[in-house]
Amino acid sequence: MKHTYIIIYLLFFILPGGIFAQTASKDTTHVRVHDKVDMTWYGSYNQFAEFPDGSQTYEKIILKYTMGCASNGCSDWDYTTNIYIVPDFYTDSSVSSFDTIQTNPLIVDTNWNYSIAGTEYEIARAITPYGGYMANNSQGYNNDWEHTFLYDVTDYAHMLKDSVYVKAFYSGWSSGFSVTLDFEFIEGIPPRNVISIDNVYMGSFSYHDTQDFQDNVMPPKTMSISEDMKTAKLKVLPSGHAFDNNLFCAEFCVLDYFIFIDGNFQFSESMWRDDCGLNNVYPQGGTWLLDRANWCPGDKVFPFEHEIGSLVTAGEDVEINFDVEPYTWTGPQTPVHIVTVQLIQYGEPTLNLDAELLDILKPSNHDRYMRMNPICANPAVKIRNRGKESLNSLLIEYGIEGETPCYYLWEGSLEFLETAVVELPNFNWPEDSNHSHIFYAEISYPNNKIDGYDANNFMSTPFETVPVLPDEFVINMRTNQRPEENAFFILNDAGDTVVQKTQFDANTVYNETVQLDPGCYTFLLTDSGKDGLSYWANQAQAGSGFIRFRNTNNSLLRSFNPDFGTEIRYNFTVGIQGGNSGFECEKPEIEISSIFETSPTERLNIFPNPSDGIINIQSNNLESFNGIMRLYNLNGKKLMSQFLDIQKFENKQVNVTGLPDGMYILEIQSEKDIFQQKLIIRGGY
Numbered sequence: 001m002k003h004t005y006i007i008i009y010l011l012f013f014i015l016p017g018g019i020f021a022q023t024a025s026k027d028t029t030h031v032r033v034h035d036k037v038d039m040t041w042y043g044s045y046n047q048f049a050e051f052p053d054g055s056q057t058y059e060k061i062i063l064k065y066t067m068g069c070a071s072n073g074c075s076d077w078d079y080t081t082n083i084y085i086v087p088d089f090y091t092d093s094s095v096s097s098f099d100t101i102q103t104n105p106l107i108v109d110t111n112w113n114y115s116i117a118g119t120e121y122e123i124a125r126a127i128t129p130y131g132g133y134m135a136n137n138s139q140g141y142n143n144d145w146e147h148t149f150l151y152d153v154t155d156y157a158h159m160l161k162d163s164v165y166v167k168a169f170y171s172g173w174s175s176g177f178s179v180t181l182d183f184e185f186i187e188g189i190p191p192r193n194v195i196s197i198d199n200v201y202m203g204s205f206s207y208h209d210t211q212d213f214q215d216n217v218m219p220p221k222t223m224s225i226s227e228d229m230k231t232a233k234l235k236v237l238p239s240g241h242a243f244d245n246n247l248f249c250a251e252f253c254v255l256d257y258f259i260f261i262d263g264n265f266q267f268s269e270s271m272w273r274d275d276c277g278l279n280n281v282y283p284q285g286g287t288w289l290l291d292r293a294n295w296c297p298g299d300k301v302f303p304f305e306h307e308i309g310s311l312v313t314a315g316e317d318v319e320i321n322f323d324v325e326p327y328t329w330t331g332p333q334t335p336v337h338i339v340t341v342q343l344i345q346y347g348e349p350t351l352n353l354d355a356e357l358l359d360i361l362k363p364s365n366h367d368r369y370m371r372m373n374p375i376c377a378n379p380a381v382k383i384r385n386r387g388k389e390s391l392n393s394l395l396i397e398y399g400i401e402g403e404t405p406c407y408y409l410w411e412g413s414l415e416f417l418e419t420a421v422v423e424l425p426n427f428n429w430p431e432d433s434n435h436s437h438i439f440y441a442e443i444s445y446p447n448n449k450i451d452g453y454d455a456n457n458f459m460s461t462p463f464e465t466v467p468v469l470p471d472e473f474v475i476n477m478r479t480n481q482r483p484e485e486n487a488f489f490i491l492n493d494a495g496d497t498v499v500q501k502t503q504f505d506a507n508t509v510y511n512e513t514v515q516l517d518p519g520c521y522t523f524l525l526t527d528s529g530k531d532g533l534s535y536w537a538n539q540a541q542a543g544s545g546f547i548r549f550r551n552t553n554n555s556l557l558r559s560f561n562p563d564f565g566t567e568i569r570y571n572f573t574v575g576i577q578g579g580n581s582g583f584e585c586e587k588p589e590i591e592i593s594s595i596f597e598t599s600p601t602e603r604l605n606i607f608p609n610p611s612d613g614i615i616n617i618q619s620n621n622l623e624s625f626n627g628i629m630r631l632y633n634l635n636g637k638k639l640m641s642q643f644l645d646i647q648k649f650e651n652k653q654v655n656v657t658g659l660p661d662g663m664y665i666l667e668i669q670s671e672k673d674i675f676q677q678k679l680i681i682r683g684g685y
Contacts, residue, residue, distance in 0.1 A: 030183070032181065043170065066182070081128060083166070083167070123151065127300075229314045239301050250336055289530055360459050409588050475488065493580055533562035534546070615655075617646065664680075
């Protein structure tokens, strides 16, 4: 049965559950494929999707994989789930049985099995959590639990068009979990155009011994490089499973993988997650906090990417070899490595200079950042260089929507598609709670130049404010039998420690009274063993403790779950709402250097002028035009920003009839040039 829903809407603010918002108005197409499909037993749960026809280009395509409990509840176990697409599918058939219905003359009735076949491409992998608490309605969970994982699947744009077979694979042997897949197609310019994607390896590979694995299980592969290839990468998605052997491999052993190109070693990465104790889905009913081979229960599996464009030659074959660090094991269970390696070939980067605001980490309401939110100081954003030119500086404007902004001049060094997390200085919170709960950030002036593409420069996100605590309260803590693993601190918004306790006795109750001045603070409780104060799997050895905040009259202010893994990070204020204020937020002076040499008017006709509000923009030569149109009033306020994708000799109409009569500044910017002209709007001229 087909369950595909397509919605086209104009993106102005925040994609529901998405990762960013933009100022440039761009059509966004939403396609839902699986819609709360129950995964109750080992196997593939498949749907046909009807995606856009591929006539548009997309700046970004985001897959939102929402995992939930199945209709009859969540499973107790951590199972691997994979999302595959089959773009060039076909119907395959095979004979299931023969039935002779007549012997003279001979007539045989044949029964056939029909199935969908074609090359599969893995686009996402996630591990289910231990769902016992959801199933039992305990620890704050119930069977309405959901968690959303986000994946950038822009590289698959040429495959995500028209009718595509989409498979959700579930490795579980009990019921169950549900899968909902939402694809967001955001119109615009991609970082680079994909020529092809090929599977180098894809599957579940058993590791019997080193020689067999290298020679037979995952031998070197010969791949063809397109004559049109300008850049290329290997996308590697590994995870290790099974552990009933002397080395606990491949789930609980630290191993590297190695990439060889034409027999020469080029790359290695550790297939290990050392942060499972910081899992956002916590606590769980199983061993959720134990670090594992590039995965954690209740989280997505993160890929590694290696640029290989300089290591291969267009039009020639290349030998690619993926290998695992050698090991020898004994025991009843064979280690298994689930590995997908894809060779992705591209043209050149599409933009020379493009800084992208990729995400807002804090403040944020998204569940993937719940461990660090809410906050009352030091927002953090993630930036990316999408241009061919190295990114060395940019200006970040940020604050609460409708309030006075602050500014930060970032300096660093990012090459093409490299990212950086930028922690921003404190900003001015409004003095009362009657303010917008929307935080925004906007980047500009990369390398002291006009950004070659500003449609990805702005983001906003809703947030919650931190709790307000009294200026005097009690930290009420009971240690377990491993007190040497714990310490707690209170830090102010400058990062200075104002309260700390690092020495404890076992199985002891502590009541530490703290007095704090008005301000923003962070309470941090750490556990070096990464197993919290209470963890079901080792209570016999470690015992159990608790951590609470109480008023001085002993009434309860806040109780924390003792099964927290690595740390508790709790932000709060004393005597103020939201956060501190009084910071200097002057906008720095930036000397702009132009990157533009020609005018887009050599390729475009803009008419009429004066206009009644309908503006015609027409390509006047054999080239298509991609860029941004902006309209300003004479005070420099930007009134609109719209992405332009104009094919050769095409006429594109822009409607601004809602503006009052007057003079405006029309700006058109492409990758290499920018143009401004005065535009007169006269209704009924």
